[in-house]
Amino acid sequence: MEAFSNYDLLDAVTHKKVAEGHKASFCLEDTTCDVGVRRRYACTAHTQGLGPGCYDTYDAHIDCQWIDITDVAPGNYILKVTVNPDFLVPESDFTNNAARCDITYTGTHATARNCKITSN
Template sequence: MADLVIDHLEIMRSAHLEDKQLFFLQCAMEENCLASPAYKMHKERPGEWHLMTRRLLRFTARIINAGTADFRPFVPKHLWEFHQCHMFNLWQKYRHYHSMEVFATFDVMDLNGRRVAEGHKASFCLEDNQCLPGVKPVYACANYGDQGITVGCSDIYRHNIDCQWVDITELNPGLYTFKVRILTIKGC
């Protein structure tokens, strides 16, 4: 059975804040990667929404398969969803397919345990980015390749990838807990 483990040290090492104009977040908006006030602003201020700025908590998520079997997406390959937005996005490395609508959730919790900000990671590319010595990578996303995470390998979503953040624009300064949940059970 696959056992996916988040590398919490990588999150702590890479976490930082970035302020970014909505103009540069249009594809992220299509993939529902921003907090709801951003969408309200888009609707209510059609002439100026793109000039507004969002504050993003960015981080790298490294997910290791420490189990005894490879992790594979639940959705059959022929049903993976292609996101049209990235077809015309010149700064993206490649077009991508989502093999799982939500692979992980990222929650910011207040001191009372209430979720005050949230994000998610759609699995646009589950692949073997880094493997232990002696373990051969099996899964790669290039050219509509098979997606998955081999035992002994890691899938890495770097902090500079679109949607690899939590939109914390509306949060006040304070103490919070960051919670990551990997959704490895179908229907979870």
């Protein structure tokens, strides 16, 4: 899958996209689950998926886990993350596939706050 999730950095005032990234996917599995929830899917068992209460988590050092902000000026932004943007993975509910966070970028570091699940 070419884009399992999209990462868009938007100007806080105009909502114009100033930077973007995406995550490709080759396997979905339950790498972490809430307490009391049993893992159901594992790529090594050739059964892909994400169970309720489970997550497919990745460390930051894995390729494509960032947005290149080299040319982005310091200021206020919105980070929009959309999972399964093309609806290629069957789900029981597509309304919780996006989240937005307010971002303050100083030129040397970024701070996220007010993260919320959104419908788009």
